[in-house]
Amino acid sequence: MNEVKYQTAVMKTARLRIWRGTCAENGHYEEYDVQFEDGDSVLDGLVRLRYGDAPDLAFQFSCFNANVCKECAVQIDGAVEYACIAKLKTGLTHLDPVPDQRILRDLLIDTRDRDRKGATLRHQVQSIAPGKGH
Amino acid sequence: MQDAIALETDVLVVGGGGAGMFAAIFAARHGAQVILLDKNVVGRGGATIMAQMTCASALSEAEPDCPELHLKDTLEAGRGLCKENLAALLCELSPQRIRELASWNVNWARQDNGKINQVKAPGHSRKRCVYVDFLSTGVAICAALRVQTSRNSSIRVLNSICLTDIAARDGEVVGAVGFDVATSEPVTIRTNAVILCSGGMMKMFQRTTAPNNNSGDGVGIALRAGARVIDIEFLQFYPNGHLAPRMVGLDPTTWEPTRVKLGGRLMNGKGEEFLSKYGDSGGEGYNTTRDLLTHAIYREVAAGRGSPHGGVYLSFQHIPADALNKALGPVIGIFKRNNIDLTKAPVEVFPIAHYQMGGIEVNANMESCVRGLYAAGEIVGGANGANRLSGNALPEAMVFGGRAGEAAAKFVASKAPPQWDKSTAAPQLDVIRRVKRKAKAKGPAPTHMLRELKEMMWTKVGAFRTADDLAQARDRIRAMQKSELDELSVSLETIHNASLVEWFEARNGLQAAEAVTVAALNRRESRGAHQRLDFPKTLDAFQLNQQIAFKNGEIVSSFEGARP
Structure with missing residues (x-):
């Protein structure tokens, strides 16, 4: 194969200040630096952290930048946005879970129907008559 | 140590995409109580929701067509390796699924006369592929299926359950094991039938279109349970995979549906068209099958004639702006947000890991060689042989899902719940x-x-x-x-x-x-x-x-x- 020099991206640094914890009284902010190229999404940054400095950072996503699964909503500098559309920028970016929702952990919130919110699977199973799974 | 959370059901469906949701619906329709679980979110995680456009179905609404012709095209694309019984099933029952989805309010794109519109995708000999505008086929299908599964009192939908292994005894399924991701607690499910609808393994490639959940769980679980996989070496690389400039908020597969609608010109780094060098017959529109196109692009780049980021150019600059707007609608806005203006410059594309043709070996009832273990969707091997046609993945999920659900429900109808004790699982x-x-x-x-x-x-x-x-x-x-x-x-x-x-x-x-x-x-x-x-x-x-x-x-x- 011929040796051809292909363009490589100019890498920049974003500082992400991210809520870590389970509720307002039990959490704190952590700051992380993440490398990015222009056009990368906030979700790219979060996944990069999960593969690097913060392997236990909790956040919800699936389709990874296609913006169809609608799982990755977070608060970015105070405004709710899909992390897969919002672009990373140099300087500081604040990341919080979507407001007014029960926080499960870090950026993950409880999105279940009202009648199941707050109930763990074990609790749901025990509250149902024995003999049937549901 | 805390006991595992113990569940039981008639039929367990693992994976809540197009295949899993249809499996659950059909199992319930045939009398079973169902647990439908997903490692992520039923109806949102997985690949079905990401499907942008083509869904192949011999409906004959755009031009005369029949399942036999769809089968012929599928067998040819499969390069001699299709399991003909599975391919025939896919082609025969796809129209039924499309019509049922229409009855569930999926708004298939229509012609002026009200009939469902169908387009010709590469490798198909007829205008056969239905779709939902704009690039919303998977979104629309999943929305309809989420409604159908959540309203069904026979289906219990469980999110965030990671299934880790099947439990089998004497070659027969007795249940499955996993954990509740929300709490890390182990879970057991006592059941006579498990339907694996967990998708493909394509996340295991650095450059991939796969969603985060498609990590090959079904292959590992099935092999350890004693099932066989076939054609697993056949993994599809999607040729028109977006490469540059950096684009987020839109699936990197977007260029194929764009080309199905608008054609587009493929050029190497020097601006030359090159497909004819690799055996492409040319002609109007976009008609090169995926394996040929992947081969051509790889070869051209390997010869040193690639574009600046190591791919080839795809240009729509010869297409008038109003034709672009009409074909693409609001997607033009997404391109703009990513600094892409198709009237001014080409984009760069390069093949990208996409889909698993091979997978669990099943019969026409979607049953594996392990009694009570079924499979449907991308995890199944054989229907598409060595190379899949554009548009055949959605029918594979929907037709096989329904067939597996029906077969599993009938299988368990005559069986008592399996015996479990502390040693089981x-x-x-x-x-x-x-x-x-x-x-x-x-x-x-x-x-x-x-x-x-x-x-x-x-x-x-x-x-x-x-x-x-x-x-x-x-x-x-x-x-x-x-x-x-x-x-x-x-x-x-x-x-x-x-x-x-x-x-x-x-x-x-x-x-x-x-x-x-x-x-x-x-x-x-x-x-x-x-x-x-x-x-x-x-x-x-x-x-x-x-x-x-x-x-x-x-x-x-x-x-x-x-x-x-």
Whole structure:
């Protein structure tokens, strides 16, 4: 194969200040630096952290930048946005879970129907008559 | 130690995409109580929701067509390896699924006369593919199926359950085991029938269209349960994969539907059209099949004629702006947000890992060789042979899902619940407990291993393969399984511990990857999506499906006849 020099991206640094914890009284902010190229999404940054400095950072996503699964909503500098559309920028970016929702952990919130919110699977199973799974 | 959360049901469906949701609906329709679970979110995780456009169905609403013609096109694209009974089923029942979805308010694009519109996609001899504008086919299908499954009192939908193993006794399913991702608690499900709808393994490639959940779980789970996989060496690389400029908020597969609607010109780094050099017959519109196009682009770039980022140019600059707007609608706005203006400049594309043709070997009732273990969707092998037509993945999920649900419900109807005691599923539960204890270990996180595996699969088990690369990959994968998987550590968190899920993804992904490398080494020819630089010809002697099984702790392979 011929040796051809292909363009490589100019890498920049974003500082992400991210809520870590389970509720307002039990959490704190952590700051992380993440490398990015222009056009990368906030979700790219979060996944990069999960593969690097913060392997236990909790956040919800699936389709990874296609913006169809609608799982990755977070608060970015105070405004709710899909992390897969919002672009990373140099300087500081604040990341919080979507407001007014029960926080499960870090950026993950409880999105279940009202009648199941707050109930763990074990609790749901025990509250149902024995003999049937549901 | 706390007991596992104990569930029971008539039919367990693993994976909540198009296949899983149809499996649950049909199982319920035929009298079963169903648990429909997903590692992520039923109806949102997985690949179905990402499907942008084509869904092949011989409806004859745009021009005369029939399932027999759809089958003929499918068999030809499959390069001699399709399991004809499965391919025929897909083609025959796709129209039924489309019409049922229409009755569930899926708004298929219509012609002016009210009939469903159908377009011709590469490899199809007729205008056959239906779709929902704009690029919303998967979104619309999943929305309708979420409504149908959530309203059905026979279906219990459970999100965030990671299934880790099947429990079987004397070659028959007695249930399954996993854990509640929300709390890390083990879960057992007592059932006579499990339908695996967990999708493909394509997340295990560095450059991929796959969603985060498609990590090869079904291959690993099925092999360990005693089922076989076929054609696992056939992994599709989607040729028109977006490469540059950086684009987010839109699937990198977007250029194929754009080309189906608008054509587009493919050029190398020098601005020359090149497809005719690789046997493309040319002509109006976009009609090159995926394997030929992947081959052509790879070759052109390897010869040193690539675009600035190592791909080829795709241009729509010759198309008038109003035709672009009409075809693309609001998608133009997404392009603009990513600094893409198709009237002014081309984009760069390069093949990208996309879809798994091979998978679990099943009969026409979607049953594997393990009684009570069924499979549907991308996880099934055989329907698409060595190369899949654009538009055949959605019908594969929907037709096979429904068929599996119906067959599983009928199978369990005459059976009493399986006997369970403390020893049933004990080994499978032990794996979970052992992995959770790794929270105290000091090794690297599972993402460390996933990253290495993804890079290795992309560079050594990609669209063009050699014996040396494949053997190196196989040996490294075996070493990772033997001595490194157990040295990984998981996070201490109990709430939504992604690293616990990722450990199991690594376990299954490694097993799936080993199956692929072994199968690819054994297939000493080039056919469809499997291309060997050291064996470039297609050989009649290899017009056979290759079966992989897991016996006595080892991957074993054999070839069988391709004709049913």
